[in-house]
Amino acid sequence: MKIVIIGGGVAAFEAANAARKFSFEAEITLVSNEEVLPYRRPALSGLxxxxxxxxxxxxxxxxxxxxxxxxxxxxNTRCTAIAADHVILDDASVVPFDKLVIATGGVACRPPLPGADNKNVFTFRTYADLKKLDAALKNVSSAVVIGGGVLGLELAESMLKRNIKVTVLEMMPRIFAGKLSETESADVEAKLAEIPDLTLKFGVKVKEFTSAGAVLEDGTLVPGDIIICSAGSRPALGGSAELPVETGRGIIVDAMMRSSCENIFAAGDAAQFGDRCFGLYNDARTTGMIAGTNAAGGNEIFSPVTATPMRCFSFGLKLIMP
Ligand SMILES: Cc1cc2nc3c(=O)[nH]c(=O)nc-3n(C[C@H](O)[C@H](O)[C@H](O)COP(=O)(O)OP(=O)(O)OC[C@H]3O[C@@H](n4cnc5c(N)ncnc54)[C@H](O)[C@@H]3O)c2cc1C
Incomplete structure (x- = not known):
């Protein structure tokens, strides 16, 4: 049996590992467009x-x-097309499969605003993004982070360690609104206000990016040599313009991580289970393991945990938010 796995993250790794555990004979191929072997993505922001x-x-x-x-x-190999029994890669090779696991993860969102494609505007999701941003930061003394979520704060903390002044812009009226009460948010904001060279602005909307920084809707320029968008991610649907599987926001799967096409499974951030797109490391691990086992002939079933808590440990905060 030929099992092909598209993706180079934790879901893809777990799928390959589980498929091998289930089947000694299967031919297993993992195709990743990254230049390095699967790694622990959450480590990128600290690096x-x-x-x-x-x-x-x-x-x-x-x-x-x-x-x-x-x-x-x-x-370094991108999947460019997916059919019901083969995939096509960017080196033009055609790879047949008996079972396919799509574990292509997510794509960092870039706000559709004027200037979003400027050279000084970055997103942060992959090892390649880390390399690019690391090089760019060598010539920078100030940065603007768009998005005051957990990742936005992690990026801010890392840049402050490089003596870069950081302004974080968040459109919600307070920090972790929806997760914390008003009083709890106020406490966290008070702690963050003590951090030198860190500025947080809440309830602000960006209307444009320029070489001088981010321009708010009221016309104020928030200066920064560099802008990093940390405004969430959306599922990456396998690199193929047309897919032989049903999609919503992600690739729709059942509890066995089967898509609507019998030979194709999906897992991790690329998948959608019910109305839920995963977006978390542990879910990617579990669903990858289930997809890989089942692709190899197993019978694993995903039992969803109602809510995985959100954790924030930047700047000495120890927040676990249900
Ligand atoms: C900086 C950062 C910090 C994070 N911190 C946390 C955290 O603290 N806790 C937590 O729970 N979650 C965290 N997350 C989210 C977590 O990392 C993801 O939920 C998890 O990595 C999803 O795993 P995945 O394998 O589904 O997708 P990914 O890890 O995104 O892997 C997808 C892989 O597929 C490859 N790929 C995509 N398209 C193609 C194609 N067409 N052909 C070939 N390869 C392709 C990609 O390059 C990538 O290697 C963080 C994410 C980031 C970016």
Whole structure:
């Protein structure tokens, strides 16, 4: 049996690992458009502070693991089309499969505003983004972060460690609105107000990006040499313009991570289960494992946890928000 897995994140890794555990014979191929082996994506924001990689902590498994487990890994390779029994890759190769797992994760959202494609505007999702931003930050003394969520604060903390002044812009009226009460938000904001070189502005909307910074709807310029959009992500649907599977926001799956096409499974941030798109590391691990096992002939079922808590540990905060 040929099992192909598209993606190079934790869901793809878990799918490959689980497929091998279930089937000794399966031919397993993992195709990733990243230049490095699957790694722990949440570590990226901390690495922006100094880009010193501890390989053992960063990579999910070393190269030798894939060799031992007979998992063929094709890096720097993008899937460009998906059919019911084969995929096409950007080197024009056609790869047939008996079962496919789509684990293509998410794409960082770039607000559709004038200037969003300027050279000084960045998003942050992948190792390649980390490399690009790390290089850009070498010539920068101030930055604007769009989005005051957990990731926005992590990026701000890393840049402050590089002596870059940071302004975080958040359109909600207070920090973690919807997760914290007004009093709790006020306490957190008071703690953050004590951090030197960090400015947080709430209830503000950006209307444009320029080379000088972000322009708010009232015309105020928030100056910054660089702008990083940390405004959420959306599922990446496999790199194919047309898919042989039903999609909503993500690839629609059942509790066995099966799509509407019998040979195709999806997992992680790319998948949609009921009205839920996952967006969290542990969900990607679990659903990847289920998709890989079932692609190899297993019978695993996802039991959804109602709500995974949101954690924020930046700036010494210890917030676990249900
Ligand atoms: C900086 C950062 C910090 C985070 N921190 C946390 C946290 O603290 N806690 C938490 O729970 N979650 C966190 N997340 C979210 C978490 O990392 C994701 O939910 C998780 O990585 C999803 O795993 P995945 O394998 O589904 O997708 P991804 O990790 O996004 O992997 C998808 C992979 O597929 C590849 N790919 C995409 N399209 C193609 C294609 N056409 N062909 C080939 N390859 C393709 C991508 O390059 C990528 O390697 C964070 C995310 C980021 C970016």
């Amino acid at each position: 922006l502070a100094d880009f010193k990689i501890n390989e053992k902590a960063f990579f999910i498994k070393p190269e030798s693991f894939y060799e031992e487990q007979r998992i063929t890994v094709r890096l």
